[in-house]
Amino acid sequence: MSEKRAPGFLPLAIVFALFVLFMYGPMLVIFILSFQGPEGGLTFPLRGLSLHWFYKLAEGLGVVDIGAALRRSLGLGLAVMACTVVFSVLAGLAFRKKLAGGNALFFIVIASLIMPSIIVSLGIGLEFRLLDGGIKWALEFLGMQDTLDGYGTALGLFTSALGAHLTWTLPFGLLIMFAIFNRFNPAYEEAARDLGATPWQSFRHVVLPLIAPSVVGIGMFGFTLSWDEIARTSQAIGDVNTLPLELQGLTTTVTTPSIYAVGTVTTVVSFLVMGITLLLVKFLGHKQKGRS
Template sequence: MAEHRSRTFYVLTAVFALYVLFLYGPTLTILVLSFQGPDGGLTFPMNGVSLHWFGNLFAGIGVNYVLDAFLRSLKLGITVTVLTVIISVMAGLAFRRRFSGANLLFYTAIASLILPSIVVSLGIALEFRIVDDTIKSLGDTYEIGWIQDNYQTIMGLMTSGLGAHLTWTLPFGLLIMFAVFNRFNPAYEEAARDLGATPWQTFVHVVLPLIAPSLVGVALFGFTLSWDEIARSSQAVGADNTLPMQLQGLTTSVTTPVIYALGTVTTAVSFAVILSAIAVVLLVQRHRARQGSDAGKGLV
């Protein structure tokens, strides 16, 4: 007999459908409107279908310096990703053993998750301005010519901007690695040491392959959080805008669908990173399964 759904099931289904529409509707709208013809506007109905506005985007027509902002965000995102993975792994290994001040260090590391992003950005900007004023003051006091003539600021994309983004990505990476190492079986490392492996060989050939899928997740968090970040970038990156900041600024000045094309490209990069991460995880799992199968055949 067919199962009859209750009225509650349909109500909850409708609520969930509305939630999904609210969540992804704006993105789909921007995606569709970015493919309008040359005479298209910012609202429906669409006026033709073409790649005209993508051409304008890559030609820099109506959206100056977008390519520069894209490259800056890509550079910053990759750097943040690499540092987040390395520091998270190192912290995860360090916290496997108890040491004095571990709890204080842990809560200090993740405290930035609960702080307002704009406050973090302002605080970092203030710190770097204090450093700038100190350096300039020393230059004037001791009459250091190169400081007086050339020094401007140490605030920039790869200094204060990088620090601001790490305050957002590192806590997620740390939490993932802490969870991974809490479930990690030390018997694998003991077996490697019994076979004569050095600590470095144990890490590279035993620990690293086992935690590889988790590292992909940490890298995914690192890049996507950095790629889309605005609030923590707003006061801390200096004179150069990242792509999200450039896009935010264009919303008040650009009145053509080229801004939708920019939004589509930005979203496509995020999805490309996510799909690449999934592909890497699947390849690692397939390789691991193949090694297990080969080892089983060798025992027969």
């Protein structure tokens, strides 16, 4: 016999359905409007169905090179993902032992989460401009005039922008690693040591395979946080733009469904990254079960 539902089930189900609609309704609307015909506009009703605006997107939106911005965002996201994984794992391993000043270091790392993003971006931009001034002074002092004439700025995609994004992704990665190692049984490492494994062999063959699914999750988290970041990038990237910054500018100049086509493409990329990550986590989980 089926269990009788509580009286509050229907109202709560309605609230949940409205919440899901509120969360994903805008995304669904953008998907639909991006597939309009050539006569389509920015609002309903839908005028035809075609890939017209995706072709227009491939041709370019005025002076904005969407393809180049997409490649820059992908490159930066992958760099942030790699750095987040490496630094988070190393920090998680380090914090397993009692560190002198460990509490202060932890709070310094976490503090970037409560700082306003735009202030962090301004601070990093100012820091690199001061660095530019120091480098130019040093080059002038050393008489390296040709190098000084060719020097531009230290602000860039994989310098200041990378650092700005890491102030956002590393605290999350570190917190996740804390949760992972709090549940980790050190008996596996002790058994490996008893069998003659070196610390590196113990980490490579015992620790890393056990935490691999979570590490992959940290990588996905780092990429997705970097992929749509605007505030921390705006003042710290120099003379180029990532895709979110280009989209922010296009919202005031593009008045065709091409802007919706861009949103659809970027969302599909995000879903692909999440799908690949989930498949990789599932594969690692099956591989781990097979070993056990």
